[in-house]
Amino acid sequence: MNKQSYLQICEKIAPYIHRTPVLSSQLINEISGCEVFFKCENFQKMGAFKMRGATNAILNLTAAQRAKGVVTHSSGNFAQALSLAARSLGVKAYIVMPSSAPKVKIEAVKAYGGIVSICPPTLEDREESSKAIEQEKGASFLHPSNDDDVIHGQGTAAIELLEDHPSLNAIFTPVGGGGLLAGTALATSIFAPDCKVYAGEPAEVDDAYRSLKSGKIETNETANTMADGLKTQLGDRNFPIIQEHVKAIFLVEETEILEALKLIWTRMKIVVEPSAAVAFAALLKNKGLFKNQKVGIIISGGNVDLDNLPFN
Amino acid sequence: MNKQSYLQICEKIAPYIHRTPVLSSQLINEISGCEVFFKCENFQKMGAFKMRGATNAILNLTAAQRAKGVVTHSSGNFAQALSLAARSLGVKAYIVMPSSAPKVKIEAVKAYGGIVSICPPTLEDREESSKAIEQEKGASFLHPSNDDDVIHGQGTAAIELLEDHPSLNAIFTPVGGGGLLAGTALATSIFAPDCKVYAGEPAEVDDAYRSLKSGKIETNETANTMADGLKTQLGDRNFPIIQEHVKAIFLVEETEILEALKLIWTRMKIVVEPSAAVAFAALLKNKGLFKNQKVGIIISGGNVDLDNLPFN
Numbered sequence: 223m224n225k226q227s228y229l230q231i232c233e234k235i236a237p238y239i240h241r242t243p244v245l246s247s248q249l250i251n252e253i254s255g256c257e258v259f260f261k262c263e264n265f266q267k268m269g270a271f272k273m274r275g276a277t278n279a280i281l282n283l284t285a286a287q288r289a290k291g292v293v294t295h296s297s298g299n300f301a302q303a304l305s306l307a308a309r310s311l312g313v314k315a316y317i318v319m320p321s322s323a324p325k326v327k328i329e330a331v332k333a334y335g336g337i338v339s340i341c342p343p344t345l346e347d348r349e350e351s352s353k354a355i356e357q358e359k360g361a362s363f364l365h366p367s368n369d370d371d372v373i374h375g376q377g378t379a380a381i382e383l384l385e386d387h388p389s390l391n392a393i394f395t396p397v398g399g400g401g402l403l404a405g406t407a408l409a410t411s412i413f414a415p416d417c418k419v420y421a422g423e424p425a426e427v428d429d430a431y432r433s434l435k436s437g438k439i440e441t442n443e444t445a446n447t448m449a450d451g452l453k454t455q456l457g458d459r460n461f462p463i464i465q466e467h468v469k470a471i472f473l474v475e476e477t478e479i480l481e482a483l484k485l486i487w488t489r490m491k492i493v494v495e496p497s498a499a500v501a502f503a504a505l506l507k508n509k510g511l512f513k514n515q516k517v518g519i520i521i522s523g524g525n526v527d528l529d530n531l532p533f534n
Numbered sequence: 535m536n537k538q539s540y541l542q543i544c545e546k547i548a549p550y551i552h553r554t555p556v557l558s559s560q561l562i563n564e565i566s567g568c569e570v571f572f573k574c575e576n577f578q579k580m581g582a583f584k585m586r587g588a589t590n591a592i593l594n595l596t597a598a599q600r601a602k603g604v605v606t607h608s609s610g611n612f613a614q615a616l617s618l619a620a621r622s623l624g625v626k627a628y629i630v631m632p633s634s635a636p637k638v639k640i641e642a643v644k645a646y647g648g649i650v651s652i653c654p655p656t657l658e659d660r661e662e663s664s665k666a667i668e669q670e671k672g673a674s675f676l677h678p679s680n681d682d683d684v685i686h687g688q689g690t691a692a693i694e695l696l697e698d699h700p701s702l703n704a705i706f707t708p709v710g711g712g713g714l715l716a717g718t719a720l721a722t723s724i725f726a727p728d729c730k731v732y733a734g735e736p737a738e739v740d741d742a743y744r745s746l747k748s749g750k751i752e753t754n755e756t757a758n759t760m761a762d763g764l765k766t767q768l769g770d771r772n773f774p775i776i777q778e779h780v781k782a783i784f785l786v787e788e789t790e791i792l793e794a795l796k797l798i799w800t801r802m803k804i805v806v807e808p809s810a811a812v813a814f815a816a817l818l819k820n821k822g823l824f825k826n827q828k829v830g831i832i833i834s835g836g837n838v839d840l841d842n843l844p845f846n
Contacts, residue, residue: 264803484840491576491836493803524803528796534841 264524368457422504576836680769734816
């Protein structure tokens with residue numbers, strides 16, 4: 223990837239996504255001891271950055287591939303993103319969702335035109351159901367995070383952020399499957415080589431943190447975090463990029479995620495999902511390292527279930 | 535009031551307030567059957583439109599009056615607004631709050647520099663405590679809604695909205711004490727005489743609706759609404775303006791307020807208080823009357839207690 227190829231992606235996906243605003247708050251700056259710039263992907267179409275990668279991945283299929291549709295297994299934002307991106311491009315999207323997925327998420331995917339198949343709630347069943355659709359329909363499988371086109375698409379949020387604020391010293395993202403982090407790190411290494419990329423990760427699902435330490439992809443036994451978008455694993459496409467271009471991953475406790483979430487909701491007056499607060503929580507926890515710097519935070523999304531919020 | 539005098543107010547208060555953004559959403563437009571423009575006073579300093587009226591009222595005091603401070607009794611946003619506006623202008627703000635006020639609100643007032651006196655939770659006690667401070671300190675009493683300078687200050691939100699979108703057919707506000715509604719209606723009658731002003735009011739506190747019908751200020755026996763900013767009464771300064779310039783007040787049920795609130799939170803991804811959703815609920819309930827029109831909604835504020843949200 224180089225500047226030119228990235229700018230082509232930005233141009234290609236532009237008609238299908240929002241250019242999201244970058245917000246800041248004097249009070250948040252005072253609390254953080256640095257200037258914080260929130261890239262608000264909660265205002266993105268379907269409410270999350272995943273719209274970028276999904277759109278780019280479909281646009282990179284051939285006409286013959288597009289005619290047969292796309293398939294993924296996801297119970298989260300990527301299911302909605304792929305459904306909406308596919309609909310915008312006149313492509314069928316087959317979405318395999320576990321029977322354990324909240325009804326509200328299944329309904330959201332259907333509302334964006336996704337064709338939902340429900341399967342038993344194991345990874346094996348998801349992969350099997352998804353493979354069956356690939357074979358039966360000839361649909362192209364698109365992984366939510368471990369796919370080069372998806373990774374490059376996610377990187378466009380950082381490119382926009384750096385266009386608006388070229389002198390950032392650091393950019394923070396959350397890390398779950400690793401698509402946003404890898405995309406951000408790779409794009410930043412090209413557009414602003416002096417800007418360092420960091421991630422926040424819930425201590426409860428610290429697989430990415432441990433993977434960076436051990437040098438191989440680690441897994442989690444449990445996933446007891448309110449940041450439900452971050453329960454997924456790194457993959458072989460995004461992990462090497464993260465190893466090469468990410469400066470550090472900071473772990474944060476659930477109480478720190480909640481505190482950061484509350485600060486964003488009450489001070490910024492914007493609805494963001496717990497996963498989005500993980501990056502800001504990581505900055506707050508390590509603010510001594512970023513004193514008086516300019517720090518970008520990619521707010522990953524804003525899809526919450528109002529009837530199941532993590533507050534008291 | 536005329537255009538010139540209003541523009542002078544806008545200019546005078548500008549250094550102390552935010553020019554708030556106007557947001558819209560394709561999906562909200564589809565649901566509403568019209569183009570909706572949300573004037574986001576939840577992004578205002580201290581989180582509500584009240585900052586405008588408080589600032590204007592203090593700026594209209596003489597230097598001698600300012601030196602002795604200002605006083606009000608309020609447990610809501612005006613207490614915070616007066617405290618912050620006073621601090622910005624180097625003036626002392628004495629705030630009388632009932633002992634029943636939530637601790638989080640008392641702390642918020644103190645954080646903005648307000649000098650808090652706690653009194654028993656009756657209107658009589660509040661007025662007495664406030665009068666005692668007027669006499670002892672020589673402070674100027676400023677009413678949260680029944681004061682000409684406050685009313686004119688609140689009207690500046692509509693002026694900005696009409697500057698951004700001059701061809702609005704209608705503007706909706708919530709109505710509680712009546713300051714925002716009167717200010718909006720008066721300013722709109724001058725800046726956009728063809729644009730009609732409407733209010734939404736909770737059916738549980740329908741005093742303004744009944745007052746318009748009866749021609750005199752009515753009161754409520756009970757106030758069982760989640761829109762806690764709208765439990766206050768009209769006054770003799772704002773009621774005549776509302777009678778002259780407001781086209782209609784629409785009542786909305788609590789379930790309708792909740793539905794509108796959820797739509798704004800989940801679709802716009804912004805944090806607004808229940809009172810702010812009342813105006814949008816009134817539009818949704820009467821959308822047949824506004825088909826294909828351009829409708830402004832003044833989002834009054836975004837101060838919520840995350841530990842006491844009205845969701846399940």
